[in-house]
Amino acid sequence: MIFNLDDIKGDVKRSADVVIIGSGAGGAPLAKELSGEGYSVILVEEGAKFDREKDFNLNPTQSFMRMYRDAGQTLTLGVPFVLLPLGKTLGGTTTINSGTALRMLRPILKKWHTFHGLSDITEEELNLLYAHLEEYLFVQRADPEVAGPVARTFLAGAQKLGLSSGWLPRNAKECEGYGTCVFGCPSGAKQSMDVSFIPDAVKNGTDVYTCCRAAKITTKGGKATGMTGFFVDPFTGKKTGHKIELEARVVVLSGGAIYTPFFLLRQGGLANSSGQVGRNLEIHPCVQVVSLMDEPMNPPKGIPQSSYVDEFKDEGVTLEGGTVPPEIHALALTGAGNKHAALMSSYPNMGLFGAMISDTDSWGRVVNLPRSGYSPTMLYMLKGEDVRKAKLSTLLMSEIWFAAGARKVFTPFAGHYEISSPRDMKALEQSKVRAADIYAMSAYHPVGTCRMGGDPESSVVKHTCETWDVEDLYICDGSALPTSAGVNPQLTIMAISMRCAGFIDDRLSNKK
Numbered sequence: 021m022i023f024n025l026d027d028i029k030g031d032v033k034r035s036a037d038v039v040i041i042g043s044g045a046g047g048a049p050l051a052k053e054l055s056g057e058g059y060s061v062i063l064v065e066e067g068a069k070f071d072r073e074k075d076f077n078l079n080p081t082q083s084f085m086r087m088y089r090d091a092g093q094t095l096t097l098g099v100p101f102v103l104l105p106l107g108k109t110l111g112g113t114t115t116i117n118s119g120t121a122l123r124m125l126r127p128i129l130k131k132w133h134t135f136h137g138l139s140d141i142t143e144e145e146l147n148l149l150y151a152h153l154e155e156y157l158f159v160q161r162a163d164p165e166v167a168g169p170v171a172r173t174f175l176a177g178a179q180k181l182g183l184s185s186g187w188l189p190r191n192a193k194e195c196e197g198y199g200t201c202v203f204g205c206p207s208g209a210k211q212s213m214d215v216s217f218i219p220d221a222v223k224n225g226t227d228v229y230t231c232c233r234a235a236k237i238t239t240k241g242g243k244a245t246g247m248t249g250f251f252v253d254p255f256t257g258k259k260t261g262h263k264i265e266l267e268a269r270v271v272v273l274s275g276g277a278i279y280t281p282f283f284l285l286r287q288g289g290l291a292n293s294s295g296q297v298g299r300n301l302e303i304h305p306c307v308q309v310v311s312l313m314d315e316p317m318n319p320p321k322g323i324p325q326s327s328y329v330d331e332f333k334d335e336g337v338t339l340e341g342g343t344v345p346p347e348i349h350a351l352a353l354t355g356a357g358n359k360h361a362a363l364m365s366s367y368p369n370m371g372l373f374g375a376m377i378s379d380t381d382s383w384g385r386v387v388n389l390p391r392s393g394y395s396p397t398m399l400y401m402l403k404g405e406d407v408r409k410a411k412l413s414t415l416l417m418s419e420i421w422f423a424a425g426a427r428k429v430f431t432p433f434a435g436h437y438e439i440s441s442p443r444d445m446k447a448l449e450q451s452k453v454r455a456a457d458i459y460a461m462s463a464y465h466p467v468g469t470c471r472m473g474g475d476p477e478s479s480v481v482k483h484t485c486e487t488w489d490v491e492d493l494y495i496c497d498g499s500a501l502p503t504s505a506g507v508n509p510q511l512t513i514m515a516i517s518m519r520c521a522g523f524i525d526d527r528l529s530n531k532k
């Protein structure tokens with residue numbers, strides 16, 4: 021059963037085999053798998069449950085306010101500032117993500133084997149898990165007919181240049197191209213956790229408490245024994261006055277790559293004998309290039325993220341895009357006031373595409389600063405090769421837009437905001453850009469902050485996702501991935517979660 025705030029009339033005190041904190045790509049598959057094995061499972065989620073018919077109403081402002089942390093304005097501190105939106109809703113960030121469902125790149129897995137002591141995670145095992153997930157979540161390539169003119173035009177440009185490109189696999193069934201995946205899918209096509217794993221977990225007997233913030237993991241003799249927390253108004257974050265106290269044989273923390281380390285740091289550095297909690301933050305930073313076309317592009321009709329160019333993936337640059345609503349498009353254009361309004365008046369004739377950069381030289385960390393309330397601080401510095409990759413991606417997207425017929429393009433690099441001639445392109449190509457020159461950067465894939473590894477001195481969890489320090493405490497979300505997956509991470513987080521379910525099952529059955 022799903023308990024919403026209206027159902028909570030007093031304090032809650034219960035026990036279960038497994039308590040899971042967080043209902044996103046890490047938490048939800050675990051709930052379904054373990055309840056399917058007959059264990060009693062309680063899932064707690066700080067965000068609210070939203071209803072497809074009532075709430076996924078294509079209103080971006082309302083969606084940002086209700087389904088995202090900090091109304092979607094979460095920023096990293098450093099150079100440059102990076103917008104790092106995080107979901108806070110039943111289904112976690114999957115409810116408001118773009119639905120791209122890719123398998124991790126093979127060289128990344130090899131890196132995990134070689135440098136992180138994770139050879140127990142085999143390619144064969146992962147491939148079986150991916151295949152299962154792809155079937156369960158109806159993963160299929162985006163339909164070019166539904167994708168919309170922006171994606172079709174960009175891909176035509178890439179093909180003219182002979183670049184490797186195509187349509188992305190997505191966990192969406194009969195997608196109608198509403199263009200609003202990141203505000204919740206109004207048709208129920210996108211198979212986010214709230215329409216897939218969570219309903220099935222509930223059918224298996226899982227109880228879900230929404231608007232419920234876990235505050236502390238209880239331990240006894242070095243073992244996790246449950247959690248305590250309280251109910252909150254999902255929009256103001258204020259406590260309602262009712263508390264929750266859960267006893268469990270196994271506790272799983274699945275609060276995501278920012279809030280999981282923050283949770284542990286707030287609890288005096290629980291599970292942090294390695295000192296790695298909050299460190300090693302990788303975010304896959306993104307830059308975008310906007311084009312001005314002669315033909316109408318009809319945004320935001322289509323699929324927000326439907327197509328890719330992966331010619332330079334070995335260099336850590338992948339282009340992905342489709343179409344975005346005006347509220348997001350506006351953020352990619354520089355200027356203010358009348359100048360910005362004049363640019364935005366051309367929105368119907370504009371296209372936008374993004375590049376995802378595998379961050380190898382940059383530095384990031386989540387910290388719990390004193391007197392910062394219930395707000396993690398994310399520090400991130402874009403460095404070295406990653407700045408070069410940002411420039412390379414910007415040049416690449418500009419070339420593609422011009423090949424597709426753009427009149428001019430708008431880039432995020434100071435001094436090169438508008439490019440309308442080969443001379444402008446040359447100027448950007450020859451300029452020595454610095455991280456501080458990037459006006460607008462965003463990121464959507466934080467990972468690494470409670471990384472898995474084979475060595476307790478340099479990692480927080482084992483390959484099973486159990487913490488090295490606290491028995492029966494597991495961490496299963498983006499924070500456990502030791503590095504970026506090289507692609508959008510949701511499918512890999514789910515695969516690791518399914519794998520973890522097997523180890524928890526073994527643990528619980530041995531304890532019987």
Ligand SMILES: Cc1cc2nc3c(=O)[nH]c(=O)nc-3n(C[C@H](O)[C@H](O)[C@H](O)COP(=O)(O)OP(=O)(O)OC[C@H]3O[C@@H](n4cnc5c(N)ncnc54)[C@H](O)[C@@H]3O)c2cc1C
Pocket residue numbers: 041042043044045046047064065066067105106107108109110111112113114116117118119120121122202232233234235274275276277279280283325464465466496497498499507508509510511513
């Ligand atoms: C706009 C956007 C688009 C994206 N598009 C894609 C895409 O197309 N493909 C892809 O692969 N990835 C995409 N991602 C990333 C992907 O959605 C995430 O990597 C993935 O959902 C992370 O899973 P998780 O379990 O780590 O965390 P989340 O899915 O974020 O789930 C964590 C949940 O835990 C809850 N929580 C945290 N702390 C507590 C607490 N103390 N008590 C109770 N609950 C708590 C949070 O409220 C949240 O709901 C996108 C992300 C964004 C922001």
Ligand code: SF4
Pocket residue numbers: 119192194195196197198199200201202204205206207208209210322323324
């Ligand atoms: S494009 Fe529209 S129908 Fe398709 S998954 Fe996204 S929101 Fe749903």
